[in-house]
Amino acid sequence: MVIGNGLIFAPVNIWHRRRKIMAPFFNLKNLHHIVPLFNEKSSIMVDLMRAEVGAGEFPIWKYMTTYSFDTVCETAGGHKMNSQENPADRIFLDSINEVAEMVTKRVLLPWLHSDFIYKKLPEYKKFLFHKHRAYDYIDEIIQEKRKQFATDGLKYKNNNSNGLINFLETIIQTSGGLEKGYSDIEIREEIIVMAVAGNDTSAVGASFTAVLLSRYPDVQAKVHQELQEVFGDSDRAVTPEDLPRLKYLEAVIKESLRLYPPVPIVAREVRNDVALPSGITLVDGTSILIHIWGTHRDPSYWGADAELFRPERFLEGPLRHPAMFIPFSYSIRGCIGATYAMLSAKTALANLLRRYRLLPPAGARAEDLTRPLPVKYNIMMKASDDFLIRVEERKK
Template identity: 45%
Template sequence: MIWQLFLCVVVFYCLFLRWKARHQIKFSKLFKSDIKSLPILGDSHWFLKCKNDTDRWKLLEMFGREALKQGGLTISWQVHRLFLMVADPVVAEFLMKNCLEKDDSMKLALALVGNGSVVADVPIWRPRRKVFVSTFSLKNLLNFTGIFSEQSMILTEQLQKVAGRGSFSLSDYIISYAMDSVCETTLGITVNAQQTPNQVLMQAFTGCCQLISDRIIKPWLHFTPLYKLTPEHKQFMVYVDIIEKFINKVIQDKRRDMADNNNIKAENKDAPFKSFLELMIEASGGSSGYNDMELREEIVLLFVAATDTTTLGASFTSVLLARHPQVQEKVHQELQEVFGDSNRPVTADDLTRLKYLDAVIRESLRLYPPGPLLLRRADEDVVLPSGQTLPKGTGIMLCVFATHRNPRYWGEDAEQFRPERFLDEQLRHPAAFLAFSYGPRNCIGYRFAMMSMKAVLATLLRRYKVLPISEEDLGKPIDLKFDVMLRAADDFQVILEPRS
């Protein structure tokens, strides 16, 4: 009797969901997909077969390439939710300007970043964005060049331990550089992650990202009451607690220091630069501005985004240079023109002169964007440029990886690593390059990330030549995996050879 009642409830619930999604069902019939979908489960059955992060990425890439195959748009049902898969810049631009709400799938990270700007609802995001605009001014960013340079020099010293001794994971070293740089620029503190590796804080951040990724691709774990019953949730909250305690202490210490030193700093023109935390406190209104929770949300978000973007962008670029030695040689020639044989620190003026290195990084981000997917939600019916009406409640998956390989906008060599395209050619559409998102909710820290990546790569490549772990890898694409961000399946294995 109980099972019959339970079965009736399930059937009625499925019928209710189908009735609720009637507009999405009608809309979905306008699009074609050759990916096999099942009743009720939709395309989510594919993710049940995933055994690891590599399988997970192969599936996500499959959906992106299906969108390309279907002319830039296709659909995917994830149980009862419909997603419009987009790999066309024209539609991507329209949606990123008109659908500002992030999809609920992205908000699964809320336990870590709270209402941080990347996932916050529009009423929260909009006023915070105004504070960030002043915080991320070019004047403030230029003050951080010395930190990037100093930490890059420490990185090259640490790499002496592995240079000339076979293959190793370069990202393990770059993430420590990124954490040191981000802690100093964002929080105004020194953690010495490069010289004291395996810190609890770094392990907590890495663990959080892995668990969030695992949850996102398992629709049955999106139901929070169910997720809270799992051991993964318990471990996730342990990591969150470590991060929150660390950030809270830094915020409280900074507030106290600012109150104690306010008069002294006002009179001291030679005072050191201000960290993002200090700038945010001031820009939001000082003691009457953001409270500790709001500051923590934004600082954690900055910490995660800046650390991951710098690490992955610099790591992918290094592996690509190892696999394309002729491009690496051009980069080294440019470095010679700017620095000669000196080992002097990188300056802000140097970064503006490194045009080819800038193009190499952008081409790396095109082929291997750290954030290969952008998720939005239609909060009301939206008429697409084609005249079709996207129904309210539909999820939007902007396939950055696929859009960056759309031959209509990148040419027939879209799969090839060719940095010159960012020097000799104009973008065929402004939304063809989405490495830092696009529109009102684009990544406001893109200049920070580019400066950090250019500084660390300029320092690294002046001292070392990067080689592939096998000659068979020369010119080959990089095998990938996905855990919230896009990563190399082998964790960016390379060989370093010291330059004379």
């Protein structure tokens, strides 16, 4: 197990305490302090993407994932990364991606489930190499932070110019401080969860949205009109006050998450017998799968056009049931970072669409652009082609 008792897989007795400890970091007031970082890193992404103008189709994923990774690393551990411009800073990201691919492969191939068999295969050595490389990277950051706290005490948090307490600082303090708080292993588990879930969820959601906008120029035009109303032709930074005004962009992102949820299924354990309206009883101790992909496309909730990309449905009033839209899971074990992911995606897409018009791959037929996107499963669900689009610079 790579994540151990990280928040995603922790049993209830561990999960409850850990979620309470992490909550201060993910409150909206604190997340607003991170928006300038989202803006800074996504502006770098947009500048680098200029090399793709007129160069044909390219996978936008490589830009979105390094943007998201740099922001997650800095907000998770206060560690500045520049993986967008410096390949040497991608070692941790590469290891995390390698581990994710190997875990996915093992999950999907039953003959690899046995530890006895798997540990005798060459792939296991590769798995251990990347796992320990990721662990070593995180452990080094943890030790640096502990030294800073030991030297400066709790006053260290006040030295940040923007008032932000990063995730690592938060959980050290709220778990009890240097002596009584989380162990290094507990901190590492939660940093890995933040790195995997925080990076991929934001990057996948933004990438699917970009591809869909390239296929639906009328929707893209409405998003750009909204951006013009908020920003005009200026190049000013995106601020926390801007993001609530981008209501149509948020509807577009939500519609993308509805049709292409980054996590298409989640597993849950039934803790007490539950009688469903259908008459079926879920028995205590049973494991169940919640089919998010299917729920998001159920015509009984979403109507006859459930398979269509229509962002306006999120502007037509409240949903008929709160559990009909669950891209970040649902109820008390829903993703604590849902707001973080949305703020990151909105900022990145706002800067992207202010600069560029998104286009589908050259030669794509009209009928192909209305068909569902081919996808693959790799812990998160992603586009099979790594989200191919083209871009052209907008004229002011």
